[in-house]
Amino acid sequence: MTDRLSLEQRIQTAFADLVAAHPHDGFLQYRIDQSRLPEVARFLHERLKGRLALLFAIDCRPRAQKYEIQYLFALGAGQPWVLLTVELVGSASLFTSITPSVHAAQWYEREIRDLFGLIPQGHPDLRRLVRHEHWPQGLHPLQKAFPWDKTMGWQQGEYRFRHIEGEGVFEVPVGPIHAGIIEPGHFRFSVAGEPIMQLEVRHFWKHRGIEKLFEQCTLSGALPLAERVSGDTTIGHSLAYCQAVESLLHLEIPRRARFLRSFFLELERLHNHIGDVGAICNDTAYTLAHAHCSRMKEQLMQLNDWLTGSRFLRGTMAIGGVTKDLTAIQQRAVIDSLDRIEKDFAELESIIFANASLTDRLETTGVLTERTAWDHGAVGVVGRASGIDHDVRRDRPFAAYDEVPVHTVVYRYGDVRARLRVRMDEIHESIRLIREIWQQLPHGSILAAADHMPQPGEWALSAVESWRGEVLYFVMAGDDGHIHRCKVRDPSFVNWPAIQWAAVGNIIPDFPLINKSFNLSYAGNDL
Amino acid sequence: MFRILKKSLKTGLVTGQYPQAQPLVTPIPAAHEKAAPFKSSLTIREVDTGSCNACEMEMNALTNPVYDVERFGVHIAASPRHADALVVTGPVAVNMEHPLKEVYKQTPHPKLVIALGDCAINCGIFKGSYAVTGPVERHIPVDVRIPGCPPRPVEILEALASIRSFRTPSDE
Numbered sequence: 218m219t220d221r222l223s224l225e226q227r228i229q230t231a232f233a234d235l236v237a238a239h240p241h242d243g244f245l246q247y248r249i250d251q252s253r254l255p256e257v258a259r260f261l262h263e264r265l266k267g268r269l270a271l272l273f274a275i276d277c278r279p280r281a282q283k284y285e286i287q288y289l290f291a292l293g294a295g296q297p298w299v300l301l302t303v304e305l306v307g308s309a310s311l312f313t314s315i316t317p318s319v320h321a322a323q324w325y326e327r328e329i330r331d332l333f334g335l336i337p338q339g340h341p342d343l344r345r346l347v348r349h350e351h352w353p354q355g356l357h358p359l360q361k362a363f364p365w366d367k368t369m370g371w372q373q374g375e376y377r378f379r380h381i382e383g384e385g386v387f388e389v390p391v392g393p394i395h396a397g398i399i400e401p402g403h404f405r406f407s408v409a410g411e412p413i414m415q416l417e418v419r420h421f422w423k424h425r426g427i428e429k430l431f432e433q434c435t436l437s438g439a440l441p442l443a444e445r446v447s448g449d450t451t452i453g454h455s456l457a458y459c460q461a462v463e464s465l466l467h468l469e470i471p472r473r474a475r476f477l478r479s480f481f482l483e484l485e486r487l488h489n490h491i492g493d494v495g496a497i498c499n500d501t502a503y504t505l506a507h508a509h510c511s512r513m514k515e516q517l518m519q520l521n522d523w524l525t526g527s528r529f530l531r532g533t534m535a536i537g538g539v540t541k542d543l544t545a546i547q548q549r550a551v552i553d554s555l556d557r558i559e560k561d562f563a564e565l566e567s568i569i570f571a572n573a574s575l576t577d578r579l580e581t582t583g584v585l586t587e588r589t590a591w592d593h594g595a596v597g598v599v600g601r602a603s604g605i606d607h608d609v610r611r612d613r614p615f616a617a618y619d620e621v622p623v624h625t626v627v628y629r630y631g632d633v634r635a636r637l638r639v640r641m642d643e644i645h646e647s648i649r650l651i652r653e654i655w656q657q658l659p660h661g662s663i664l665a666a667a668d669h670m671p672q673p674g675e676w677a678l679s680a681v682e683s684w685r686g687e688v689l690y691f692v693m694a695g696d697d698g699h700i701h702r703c704k705v706r707d708p709s710f711v712n713w714p715a716i717q718w719a720a721v722g723n724i725i726p727d728f729p730l731i732n733k734s735f736n737l738s739y740a741g742n743d744l
Numbered sequence: 745m746f747r748i749l750k751k752s753l754k755t756g757l758v759t760g761q762y763p764q765a766q767p768l769v770t771p772i773p774a775a776h777e778k779a780a781p782f783k784s785s786l787t788i789r790e791v792d793t794g795s796c797n798a799c800e801m802e803m804n805a806l807t808n809p810v811y812d813v814e815r816f817g818v819h820i821a822a823s824p825r826h827a828d829a830l831v832v833t834g835p836v837a838v839n840m841e842h843p844l845k846e847v848y849k850q851t852p853h854p855k856l857v858i859a860l861g862d863c864a865i866n867c868g869i870f871k872g873s874y875a876v877t878g879p880v881e882r883h884i885p886v887d888v889r890i891p892g893c894p895p896r897p898v899e900i901l902e903a904l905a906s907i908r909s910f911r912t913p914s915d916e
């Protein structure tokens with residue numbers, strides 16, 4: 218409580234005329250005029266060390282003739298979220314950009330421009346982001362007036378990459394379709410000799426209109442969609458969505474269900490992290506480690522399949538709890554498998570780190586400095602490898618993490634090795650957590666039923682630490698149980714711009730390795 | 745060195761350690777004929793046109809030591825120019841329509857197109873969206889459909905085996 222007072226007081230002292238609203242527990246909301254926005258945002262970001270966690274717009278039509286732009290700041294563990302709300306009434310379509318002082322806003326503001334047609338004034342880079350050049354002018358799909366199933370036209374256009382000019386500078390385009398079995402994205406390198414001088418990431422090839430699709434769904438019907446935002450993060454996304462809807466429905470989740478949620482979330486983290494460790498080794502041509510890791514990953518996926526009928530744990534989360542309970546035999550089997558895998562993996566770890574030619578490739582490669590990570594608001598594995606001590610499981614405990622606390626892993630060097638180490642340590646930590654959950658697993662029901670319906674315009678926000686990092690869902694209820702707006706933020710969306718800086722100074726052959734060590738989602742980014 | 749050997753010996757042979765599946769696909773008869781040249785070797789290029797990435801992960805799993813798809817003569821190529829078959833996943837996102845057609849053009853004849861997963865077959869959960877321009881077959885001819893969301897690796901394996909009509913892993 219003192220924390221809230223002190224934070225609220227500090228904002229009050231700096232801006233005497235701002236009045237805080239407390240829309241939910243753990244939120245401070247300020248409705249401000251956009252002329253004040255840059256200074257308030259700057260104060261939160263620079264003075265209070267607030268991280269811009271989310272920035273998005275809402276078209277309030279037909280209930281109100283206005284747009285709202287929401288700026289969500291996270292201020293350290295245990296502090297409430299600070300939400301700044303700016304309104305654009307009627308036909309107003311200009312809003313003040315905060316990118317000049319809060320760098321992390323850059324993609325968000327371009328995204329708003331593309332999807333809503335609102336223009337961030339003062340933004341240094343107003344090129345298209347989500348809309349590729351062939352989208353017709355004036356097409357902004359998240360405006361309420363835009364029909365969700367409209368067929369799009371086609372126009373000629375050209376995307377202008379940032380150029381570096383000079384003697385011996387040339388550009389290497391890579392993608393959108395890559396050599397391996399991976400998702401599409403475009404990378405444009407400017408190199409002089411070997412080192413990369415600049416990397417520009419051009420994404421959104423896979424944009425499927427997911428946020429618009431959410432608006433066609435009911436609160437209870439959108440869960441399968443949330444599971445398919447980024448297929449490898451099924452639990453991370455579906456859990457974040459469920460939690461947001463549950464707070465709209467005022468649902469109390471049974472304790473056993475909360476424990477099982479953490480259990481499944483850690484299982485998801487495990488198979489992804491083990492797969493990544495292998496993939497990073499593979500990109501240094503150390504296929505032995507890759508073979509062992511993909512074998513272990515496969516064992517875990519088969520275990521998932523056996524437990525829930527889905528190798529990706531699909532259909533496990535439900536609004537109000539979970540759909541799958543675990544029998545004592547299943548629990549035992551999981552613990553036994555994890556005991557084996559932990560030993561197996563530990564042996565492999567010592568083999569990996571005994572290999573000097575491997576560690577040579579990893580150290581000092583693809584360094585993301587703490588400063589750059591902070592400026593981009595980097596989260597998750599990428600952030601923790603660059604000294605950003607942030608983990609939703611510890612800072613804003615959800616599911617069972619208040620009773621089963623996590624030991625957060627942080628490294629400072631920000632290179633490929635640090636990202637590998639974070640994953641390795643988290644693998645052990647996940648196994649420890651699963652054991653702990655198993656020991657403390659309470660009895661009781663696993664699903665609660667709702668008897669409340671939210672009013673149109675009510676909203677909720679939820680955060681989950683998925684294996685990649687912080688997943689955020691903002692859900693606003695619409696009429697008769699429909700969704701008015703659902704903003705999805707995969708951790709990849711904030712980490713992609715950061716990778717552009719991690720690549721600088723490295724050589725192109727190292728980029729696949731750097732990219733693997735970030736392992737960001739294209740699907741979750743492009744939406 | 746000894747540690748590595750010891751680990752390999754201790755691990756033993758893991759290939760084939762997966763639950764068997766019933767063949768799911770009933771390929772269209774023409775696919776058998778089209779697949780005839782690829783009986784002993786099939787080189788695949790995977791194209792993601794907007795999937796959720798789970799279908800890719802299952803394709804990737806095929807190359808792990810447990811499924812080891814190479815033992816059936818299936819390789820993954822780095823370029824469509826080296827491919828006999830395109831495996832397409834995901835609904836065709838509006839921004840991927842052009843790259844997909846381009847890849848199809850660059851793949852030499854004769855070629856197979858395999859639509860992997862519900863999204864590629866009928867757009868799945870993304871059907872109707874403004875940013876999705878229809879299933880794969882709206883843009884390029886599809887020979888084989890492997891349903892599932894996502895199909896399990898063993899189901900993909902069975903499907904590949906059945907169109908090329910060689911011995912399936914289960915009658916080994």
Ligand code: SF4
Pocket residue numbers: 445448794795796797798799833834835860861862863864868869892893894895
């Ligand atoms: S079929 Fe299912 S698993 Fe495959 S891409 Fe579509 S949603 Fe993802």
